[in-house]
Amino acid sequence: MKKIKKVLLILAGLLLLLVIAIAIFINSLKPDYSGKKTLDGIEGEVNVYFDPYGIPHIYAENEVDALKALGYVHAQDRLWQMELLRRVAKGRIAEVFGKDFVKTDKFFLSLGIDDQSAQTVANLDKNSETAIMAQAYLDGINDFIKNGPTPIEFYLTGIDKEPFSIEDVYNAVGYMAFSFAMAHKTDPLLTSMRDKLGDEYMKDLAIDSDTSTVWIKNYHGIKTDSLGTDITASVTAALENLPVPLFEGSNSWVVSPEKTKNGKVIFANDPHIGFAQPSVWYEAHVVTPTYEKYGYHLAGVPFPLLGHDRNLAYGLTMFENDDIDFYYEEANPADSTQYKTVEGWKPFEYVTKTIKVKDGEDVSFTFKKSQHGPIMNDIADQISGERPIAMSWIYTKPKNEVLDALYGLSHATNLEEFQSALPKIHAPGLNVMYGDAKGNVGWWATAKLYQMPDSVSTKFILDGTSGKDEPIRYLDFSENPSAVNPPWHYVYSANNQPDSIAGMLYPGYYLPENRAKRIVQLLDAKDDWDKESFSEMILDVTSPVNTDLVTELIKLFDVSHLSTEQLVLVDSLKNWNGEYTLNSTSPTLFHRCEYFMVKNTMEDELGTEMFNEFLGTHLFKRQIAWGAKMENGKWWDNVNTKDVVETRKDIVMKSFADAWQSLVKDLGPDPSQWTWDKVHTLEHQHPFGKVESLRKYFNVGPFPVEGTREVINNLSFPYDSTGYYKVSSGPSTRRIVDFSDVENSISILPTGQSGNPFSKHYKDQAEMYVQGKFRKMMMNKQEIQETAESVLTFTKK
Numbered sequence: 001m002k003k004i005k006k007v008l009l010i011l012a013g014l015l016l017l018l019v020i021a022i023a024i025f026i027n028s029l030k031p032d033y034s035g036k037k038t039l040d041g042i043e044g045e046v047n048v049y050f051d052p053y054g055i056p057h058i059y060a061e062n063e064v065d066a067l068k069a070l071g072y073v074h075a076q077d078r079l080w081q082m083e084l085l086r087r088v089a090k091g092r093i094a095e096v097f098g099k100d101f102v103k104t105d106k107f108f109l110s111l112g113i114d115d116q117s118a119q120t121v122a123n124l125d126k127n128s129e130t131a132i133m134a135q136a137y138l139d140g141i142n143d144f145i146k147n148g149p150t151p152i153e154f155y156l157t158g159i160d161k162e163p164f165s166i167e168d169v170y171n172a173v174g175y176m177a178f179s180f181a182m183a184h185k186t187d188p189l190l191t192s193m194r195d196k197l198g199d200e201y202m203k204d205l206a207i208d209s210d211t212s213t214v215w216i217k218n219y220h221g222i223k224t225d226s227l228g229t230d231i232t233a234s235v236t237a238a239l240e241n242l243p244v245p246l247f248e249g250s251n252s253w254v255v256s257p258e259k260t261k262n263g264k265v266i267f268a269n270d271p272h273i274g275f276a277q278p279s280v281w282y283e284a285h286v287v288t289p290t291y292e293k294y295g296y297h298l299a300g301v302p303f304p305l306l307g308h309d310r311n312l313a314y315g316l317t318m319f320e321n322d323d324i325d326f327y328y329e330e331a332n333p334a335d336s337t338q339y340k341t342v343e344g345w346k347p348f349e350y351v352t353k354t355i356k357v358k359d360g361e362d363v364s365f366t367f368k369k370s371q372h373g374p375i376m377n378d379i380a381d382q383i384s385g386e387r388p389i390a391m392s393w394i395y396t397k398p399k400n401e402v403l404d405a406l407y408g409l410s411h412a413t414n415l416e417e418f419q420s421a422l423p424k425i426h427a428p429g430l431n432v433m434y435g436d437a438k439g440n441v442g443w444w445a446t447a448k449l450y451q452m453p454d455s456v457s458t459k460f461i462l463d464g465t466s467g468k469d470e471p472i473r474y475l476d477f478s479e480n481p482s483a484v485n486p487p488w489h490y491v492y493s494a495n496n497q498p499d500s501i502a503g504m505l506y507p508g509y510y511l512p513e514n515r516a517k518r519i520v521q522l523l524d525a526k527d528d529w530d531k532e533s534f535s536e537m538i539l540d541v542t543s544p545v546n547t548d549l550v551t552e553l554i555k556l557f558d559v560s561h562l563s564t565e566q567l568v569l570v571d572s573l574k575n576w577n578g579e580y581t582l583n584s585t586s587p588t589l590f591h592r593c594e595y596f597m598v599k600n601t602m603e604d605e606l607g608t609e610m611f612n613e614f615l616g617t618h619l620f621k622r623q624i625a626w627g628a629k630m631e632n633g634k635w636w637d638n639v640n641t642k643d644v645v646e647t648r649k650d651i652v653m654k655s656f657a658d659a660w661q662s663l664v665k666d667l668g669p670d671p672s673q674w675t676w677d678k679v680h681t682l683e684h685q686h687p688f689g690k691v692e693s694l695r696k697y698f699n700v701g702p703f704p705v706e707g708t709r710e711v712i713n714n715l716s717f718p719y720d721s722t723g724y725y726k727v728s729s730g731p732s733t734r735r736i737v738d739f740s741d742v743e744n745s746i747s748i749l750p751t752g753q754s755g756n757p758f759s760k761h762y763k764d765q766a767e768m769y770v771q772g773k774f775r776k777m778m779m780n781k782q783e784i785q786e787t788a789e790s791v792l793t794f795t796k797k
Helices: 002-028 063-090 099-111 113-122 129-147 152-157 166-180 183-197 227-239 402-411 415-424 514-524 531-538 544-554 564-574 586-606 608-614 618-628 648-667 692-698 766-770 781-787
Strands: 035-038 046-050 056-059 251-255 266-270 272-274 282-288 291-297 306-308 312-318 324-328 335-341 344-347 349-355 363-369 389-393 430-436 441-446 482-484 490-493 680-684 700-704 725-727 729-731 734-738 746-748 790-795
Touching: 046 063, 056 063, 056 781, 063 099, 063 113, 063 129, 063 152, 063 166, 063 282, 063 291, 063 790, 099 113, 099 166, 099 349, 099 363, 113 166, 129 166, 129 402, 166 402, 183 586, 183 608, 251 312, 251 430, 251 441, 251 514, 266 312, 266 430, 266 531, 291 402, 312 415, 402 415, 415 430, 415 441, 430 490, 441 490, 490 514, 514 544, 531 734, 544 564, 544 618, 564 586, 586 608, 586 618, 586 648, 700 766
Parallel strands: 035 790, 056 282, 680 725
Antiparallel strands: 046 056, 046 790, 251 266, 251 490, 266 734, 272 729, 282 291, 291 306, 306 312, 312 430, 324 389, 335 344, 349 363, 430 441, 441 482, 680 700, 734 746
16 A cells, blocks of 8 residues: 555656646746847847737837847747748748648749749848848847747647748738739639620629729829639639738728817728737837837838837728739640740740648649749649630739838838838738828828720730730829828728729729728718727728618518518618627628528529639629619529529528528527627637647637628628638727827737737737727837836847
């Protein structure tokens, strides 16, 4: 008995030692928010004050020292995120996650982002301010890699930490540029739809610019075959499991002093990006004797994409311009290594790449390039057609000065300096929003825009052989859409259609007018805006477009076929104000009906695969209201019912019946229980959270959440047959800068500042975010010092 007790005591002791060892190990992986560290290459002491939400306020004697400290603290909170983001463009995701990501790596390698980054860096002036500051930031990251703890994700995947280079910065920006684009999902699909169904069906789609919608108005000081489906499927497959978020949309509005209570500009911005954990932005406040900026940083990018100081504020939304074109090429029947051009046969360029695969053999592949770009047939396994299709993307064509632009925006001190940096953004297409302490407001659509022949629609695959479908000219930046200090005293953007430029409506994949209509409706109605009313507006969950649609379609209901319960809910829907609150049942019924209406209208013609691909496009979002209001058209008839020609009324009634039946099946027979909180939820997913046993340790949520697609508080979701709306994208921050009280400007992040699951700031803003709360973006040094959670001091080695 004594021996057994002795053995048990030994085992208990060993178990205790193991628990202690694990605790010590975990504690060693946490970010260091306090104490003293040496930092190679700095000239003087740098103090980093971490506020109660883990946001660093960096005080240094010069900007190089500040950027090195920024790189270090950014890396200790977000190194894993940085690692993934830089790997995408280089085709190195399969190296981390295995063979399932080989097609993703193939796709991104073929885009040429990494090749263009290498070329840009080879021609970079290493003595430019942009290069010097970027390198300082990278030095800070690399110092952490060398001397700091290794994040847990590196242990779990078995990959080694590697130093960062300036090519990684350009690759991160290049990935961002591609994720903004929509043409890769839409153009090949539309071509297949046209080839399958004919032009009569296509004219009833919201493809072209809508002359009746709410436009963003210019102001310049003067009043004024199945191959396509295969490509769409292959691109969707390559992107669907990408372990970093895609950029989606955004809102921003800036109000002039004439419309504010305190007579100063107020600025709001909430970029819509795919939700993930960690969230996209890293906040940092950098102060030197000659520079100050409270900024939002993309992982691995030294200069903030969003920012403000006491003089000015700026932010971004997605322009949604069409910057990708697809071309049919014609291979030489006598020599498959050549393709047809106006000048005659030219040789394809052949590019070979190798992908390292975790727990597998390296994969080498070769693809062809024409004068337009990579031949997609050689990249995606799903493409079985023989006719070569090339993808032309503006990002990889002109000189890349995007990093210089970001440096310029973050260092501008006035409107003129800010505006001078904008032409350097050739891609991605951005709406850049601006407001300043002097009372100026501005909006510019930044992108390298080009004019196509009048007869050419870039929404379909073009002819690459004749020369007739080529750009005529690049537009000068002065021709881009913009408005500075307009007489209506505000600027805004919501990814909607911009006003005409250069005598044309510029083609794009603009989102429907829903958010724009609501923003204009609210801004026009009020001339005494303040920070509090801006806070309410940025959380608005009302859709005037959806209520208009209900009003239009409910007229078609044959109430004699409805039960008492159905009549009650239809009456409630009829009186619905368009709000998406958690306890409301009208949103649930509306979206079920909307899904079935689109399904019953279009799936019979498109087929299941093509229909599901259509649901993933911006065109689908535009089609919902536009198409439903169309009284007549070929889409209404179900081609599978040979002896009946269905009308819009038939489709409306069938869709309501289908929606009702599915809700009873999913949520029970009591319609009062069909509340929005049961179907609309938000979970922030970490790449490891896809493994069920790790989900609770890495993911954040799920939370029932207000809002919906295409309201100002745009908590969006993909449509599918499940009838549950798992939010996939939305405000990546909600940010309000009030120049009447700039030190009390407010913001929020979706989860937390840190991407380290052992940090207390991993998810400390998550519940605040879903509750619509804010926190202060502190700029007052005394307040920062008095409220600092901790201080980390860097000294030179």
